[in-house]
Amino acid sequence: MDERLTCLNHLRTGSPYNKPCLLLAVICEIQCGHITTHRVQINPRLLSRYHDLYELVSGERHRANPWLPLWHLRNDRGPAGPIWSPDYADSLAPVADQLGQPRSMNQLLERFSSARLDDELFAALQKSDLAREACSLLAHRYLGDDKATLERLMSHLDTELASGDYQRHPERLADGIKEAAPVPARSAAFRSLVLEAYDYRCAASRLRYITPDYRYLVEAAHLIPFSVTQDDRPSNGLALTPNLHWAMDNHLIAPGPDHHWHVSPAVDHLVADNDWLCRLDRQPLVLPRDERWRPAPEALAWRLDHLRR
Structure with a gap:
């Protein structure tokens, strides 16, 4: 295992789904070309991915609370520092450590709308092979209690990561069916690109x-x-x-x-x-x-x- 990924084995998980689902969503966004620097914007596309993953592993989309992992991930260590460093509003930066847990997405977004991913971890997750390894690690380490759920999750992640290659190279979407079974990945890329465009x-x-x-x-x-x-x-x-x-x-x-x-x-x-x-x-x-x-x-x-x- 790449040393930069070992931090993913040591997440503090009060809820078993929150942080792993958020990190999986971030990895997919990186591999789809939506996150191109270590700064992660908290936008509807990222939050939608998080909810999709949370629903897949829990079956209860309505119970997802994305502000919890977005807030608490700052306490986990990455290869070079905190995994997640919020970009606090200037007025809140001096008292950030004294703030209590936000109780909604609106409260969290009042504090910050972007955060910096650990530089070394981001560099690792840009590589497709390490991104796949990180996804497998998170899925098996935190989300793999039920075999059927784990299989669905890994199939979903395989499709999303393959879709990312199409999204970075949309000209390939005109080439017709050439690979063995690319239809789900192509369809996911088409949907994402079209909805984002509009x-x-x-x-x-x-x-x-x-x-x-x-x-x-x-x-x-x-x-x-x-x-x-x-x-x-x-x-x-x-x-x-x-x-x-x-x-x-x-x-x-x-x-x-x-x-x-x-x-x-x-x-x-x-x-x-x-x-x-x-x-x-x-x-x-x-x-x-x-x-x-x-x-x-x-x-x-x-x-x-x-x-x-």
């Missing part, structure tokens, strides 16, 4: 909602179906609420190359129950700020060509 906002209704336990309202929808092109690039996707994802897949609505929504003539405008669809007609398509991820013109044309007539 900031978790529906490209049609503009709705954006993240639940208190960090579930997203929107889904990642293919413009040209994967079965047709095997193209998982973000430019072949949109973020949509489930009902509008369904409507687009059934060719009742379509975004066009003019960057506006079009409603099928098959949808009767005189039926009041259809109003939620009819209101979209000629409404502008929400576009990502990053031009790399804006929908490809040929994908928009495909959708418009397949609108029910």
Whole structure:
């Protein structure tokens, strides 16, 4: 074992899930290219990963309390110092050690919204082989009491780490199926990249909602179906609420190359129950700020060509 990982064997775990799940979430974020320095931003994506892992190992997502590991991890030692050093607000830094435990995420974020991971540990976790070793260590050391749960967790982590390679190299998502079984990793990468590109906002209704336990309202929808092109690039996707994802897949609505929504003539405008669809007609398509991820013109044309007539 790499010496820099030995600190992971000695976590102080009052709750058996909190710190291991947070560290696993951080490792996945590093391997997906979202954390590129030793400074870790406490953002919805990281918290969503933590909740996903907590739910997987405990079966009780609603019991996750991310502010606890985010606060108490500062007391654990890494290879060169504390594993986790919060970047306190200037007014709180002098009295940080005297502060009691926060009782909510809001209370914690009032104190700090980023923290520095031990430099040597961060350097180790940037390497894919050591990241996998760290994941296995944390899973078996703290989360491996139940064999079936451990198998599900390791399968999930394998998918997330493989997905990270696609997220760092999204051009590979246009290559079709070449590896033995890459579909789950490709799908995870497509979902993550698309939802992030649209900031978790529906490209049609503009709705954006993240639940208190960090579930997203929107889904990642293919413009040209994967079965047709095997193209998982973000430019072949949109973020949509489930009902509008369904409507687009059934060719009742379509975004066009003019960057506006079009409603099928098959949808009767005189039926009041259809109003939620009819209101979209000629409404502008929400576009990502990053031009790399804006929908490809040929994908928009495909959708418009397949609108029910």
